[in-house]
Amino acid sequence: MRVRIQVVVEAESDTIPVVQEVATLERGPLQPEGLGLTLAEAKDLLRGVQETMVAEQVAAFEAQQECCPDCGRTRRRNGRHAIVYRTPFGKLRLESPRFYACPCQDAAPRASISPLSERLPERTAPELAYLESKFAALMSYGLTVDVLAEILPLGEELAKTSVRRRVQRVAERAEGELGDEQFSFIEGCQRDWDQLPRPDPPLTVGLDGGYVHACHPRSRTEGCFEVIAGKVLSEEGDPTCFAFVPGLDAKPKRRLFEVLKSRGLQMNQRVEFLTDGGDTVRELPLYLCPESEHWLDWFHVTMRLTVMGQLAKGLALERVPVGPAGDDGEEEVGRLDVAALEKQLESLKWHLWHGNVYRALQIIEDLECDLDSPAERSERAKKLLKSVSEFHHYIEANRAFIPNYGDRYRHGERIATSFAESTVNQVISKRMVKKQQMRWTPRGAHLLLQVRTRVLNDALRPTFERWYPGLKPDIEPTRDAAA
Secondary structure, rough: EEEEEEEEEEEOOOOEEEEEEEEEEEOOOOOOOOOOOOOOHHHEEEEEHHHHHHHHHHHHHHHOOOEEEOOEEOOOOOEEEEEEEEOOEEEEEEEEEEEOOOOOOOOOOOEOOOOOHOOOOOOOOHHHHHHHHHHHHOOOOOHHHHHHHHHHOOOOOOOOOHHHHHHHHHHHHHHHOOOOOOOOOOOOOHHHHHOOOOOOEEEEEEEEEEEEOOOOOOHHHEEEEEEEEEEOOOOOOOEEEEEEEOOOOOOOHHHHHHHHHOOOOOOOOOOOEEEOOOOOOOOOOOOOOOOEEEEEOHHHHHHHHHHHHHHHHHOOOOOOEEOOOEOOOOEEEEEOOOOHHHHHHHHHHHHHHHHHHHHHHHHHHHHHHHOOOOOOOHOOOOHHHHHHHHHHHHHHHHHHHOOOOHHHHHOOOOOOOHHHHHHHHHHHHHHOOOOOOEEHHHOOOOHHHHHHHHHHHOOOHHOOOOOOOOOOOOOOOHHHHOO
């Protein structure tokens, strides 16, 4: 059996349609591997259809550009040059004619123009740019090249550096659309907020940090840098995630505000922020909306308490000096009471759970005095003292954000950022850490994260459709076709 596939080109005028054969398929007796089209045949077929279609499009465009659009005079030719244009179905070499500028135009003598080059400035089809960005956001650049070359008739294999640059250009264009950074995004006054319609259900925002390997570490102890990831939850709609590299990102508040705004934020809407209390995220939620609440995540509090409890259990009963020298000239010697330490840690946890920060800080100071009083301490005691001192600074810095966790828990309110922990794994770790031991520059990681979050939020395709209005959206199957 032989099947001839032809393309019929019909012009808008009453000219005779042009028929061109693009492929001939032959089949013998029916076999499983010969039923329908093979992938190689499909690639050749798509490539042939595209070449025929592009040739007619370029010829029609060239005919339109032969005359000056202002005065209608025929423009003189100044030769041709080839331009390369990449599409999902192969690389095209297009002959681009050059024309001398028309005398009616205010141009320099002997100036020439290339209409086709001006019409195709990016040299890459938006559809291919979208596919490269989407796949590169989900897998490594090398795997992106392999997958696209396997399923698309690209002709020549893409380069990993080309894919990386494509992702960075897409991210830079999206970053350029962000507004200016502001200290406060609260607009209006209480009278204006009272006149707003009834707000949507409250929004919950979780912020947490993760680490990726640095490409050029400044030292062995600084082999990683921090990345902040967050997720916005509401009772209606899917969650929305975002991420950025602190220090490099100049618009972190604007980024968070735009995410909240995309979820329908109103000035009279309640927003709850749950963070790990780190220095990089503590001030980020401030002055975004008047009805916001900022709470310290209980998970990070109890995680530090668990570490201190494990250190206390590891302390053996050691002879340590506990007082000044006696009459006989010898120091009074006692033993570090590990049971008392564990009891103090349990009391500390209980007071923090019920939001009694004042009493919790007193217990921490007592722990520091008990651990720091001996002249000689074991290594475990030194580690425990360091951990308690760091915890003291942590609670002191976040004392305004510690609620009554027990009361919130009994009323079914969130007290932990477990959903933000999963966001770090989803947004950062799966692409940049786990199973892909890559090293990143802060700029490269930041730009990739902007594309990746748009892919995870199903916002990359609408972004390309907004940039390129002629890019048709994905066609959804109709009910009849699905049936």
